[in-house]
Amino acid sequence: MTDQSHIRNFCIIAHIDHGKSTLADRLLEFTGTVSKRDMQAQTLDQMDLEREKGITIKSQAVRMRYQALNGEEYELNLIDTPGHVDFTYEVSRSLAACEGALLVIDSTQGVEAQTLANLYLALEADLTIIPVINKIDLPSAEPERVKQEVEDVIGLPKEECILASAKEGIGTQEILEAIVSRVPAPIGKEESPLRALVFDSHYDAYKGVIAYVRVIDGKLFEGERLSMMAAGSSADILEVGCFHPKMVSTKTLTTGEVGYIATGFKNVKDCQVGDTVTVPGALATVEPLPGYQPAKPMVFAGLYPVDSNDYPELREALDRLKLNDAALYYEPETSNALGFGFRCGFLGLLHMEIIQERLEREYNLDILATAPSVEYHVTKVGGEIIEVSNPSDMPNFGEIEQIEEPHMDISIFTPSRYIGTIMELVTAKRGIYKELKYIEAERVLMTYEIPLAELIIDFYDQLKSRTQGYASLDYSFGSYRASDLVKMDILVNAIPVDALSLILHRESAYYQGRALVEKLRSLIPRQLFDVPIQAAIGSRVIARETVKAMRKDVLAKCYGGDISRKRKLLEKQKEGKKRMKMVGSVEIPQEAFMAVLSLGKE
């Protein structure tokens, strides 16, 4: 139990790859929270997938004890946050549990798009910012330039910057001292009834929903009864503790502290992120804490089991993933082509990719995914407004009054020499220019509004390749705007394949239809008969290609009667077939459903 004056709650925010997780490792090591021997690189990234991709997905909260140079011991709670824009919502949750933030900036790069995006979130949450200029061990480091940038762009005095190398452990102690001296201690009301903020949660098969909480006022104890203010649910607290970094029971959490509550709830709905925990006796008198905006899925796709017998398993796997991931949305859907599956909603493409990979790795499912789509607001003739997240659900042209699509506000940081090529790209993607601002002699910040549907189709890849990787991108939802859109159907062997339908801008529909049909021709394997592939808008076919028939006799290659070799070959072929779906009498591979994503690429 630590007195509030000796507690510091902080997080680390940074642009992706600027060294947040590495710095967290150094802090854990320096404070002896994790011994060097046990130190596995990036302790906070617990999921395998995170380690492999080198990204942080779920926030984590770790308690450290630090003996400061003033002789006093402090309890430092570090709340780790994800760096990728898809997970911005997790960042804001974590920020609400802190009083300070380390803003890590790579000294070889400088301020990037997400440095600023995260900074703004931190400022909104009223946090004290400590700028840390990282990677000064690298020969290409320019700490002085970046310090100046911190002053000019971020508006913090450059004297406040701490120079560090998370890799080599330079600056670690100085950072810890700055946390103690600059970040304010929590100022909760110790004698008031309990109020704790749920900033994250995960599901444990034995202990139910584990809520990650920041105690704002009062205290909480193991065995006590708790009430959730928004959900209206209550439960007996099974266990209370902190992350060290593994969960360690502490029996109690006091004002200002960060830790976890094992609630025993079997359903995340009973204990949602953003809710306020209190005790039943105080329900009538205490004010709930400001909650969070629930995360809203932005990108939608159909997920189908390759083997239709796996449908129940897929449902169960999604149910389970949802327990830990409030942002994942899904509902059953049927496709003429693909059978029974789910329409899923994701925060962005990375989120989609992660869910798909987890379904395959952790649940051993073979999944076929349709191309990602956004959610359209369609006003029908007569005034009814419907939401359409699956292109095949788009009403017929004659029934539509207007289609609105989500537009994102994007900001691009780039060396000024790339302004031209970026403008070209954004214009081709139907972007609407907002502002161009010089932040240094040779670096600019460009802001646009751009349809999300264009953003998710290889925009980022193109931006990176046009700027040799120098430009960085951040985006957030802007507004719904009317656009001139059409639905394009794809017919394979004269059968419309609903899962291949897509929504396009009218002006580019013809060109894209042609390109898509051509691409599909190269992706759909030859059959024993000619397979026509057509793109149609309404009843008008705008493009057509044919996959020529071929007699595919692989066994002919196996001269002699070597049966085992023959079997091997057959098995190999079976493997290769895994990600295929029979549509009518034609097999369509997974790549075909994603073809639209790679249209822009050579």
Ligand SMILES: Nc1nc2c(ncn2[C@@H]2O[C@H](COP(=O)(O)OP(=O)(O)OP(=O)(O)O)[C@@H](O)[C@H]2O)c(=O)[nH]1
């Ligand atoms: N040379 C050098 N490399 C560093 C330093 N700090 C981090 N790195 C490297 O930079 C890369 C990114 O570091 P991470 O700690 O994973 O970055 P992050 O900001 O946590 O990234 P996300 O979790 O994906 O947001 C890794 O390859 C690190 O080894 C440093 O001080 N010096």
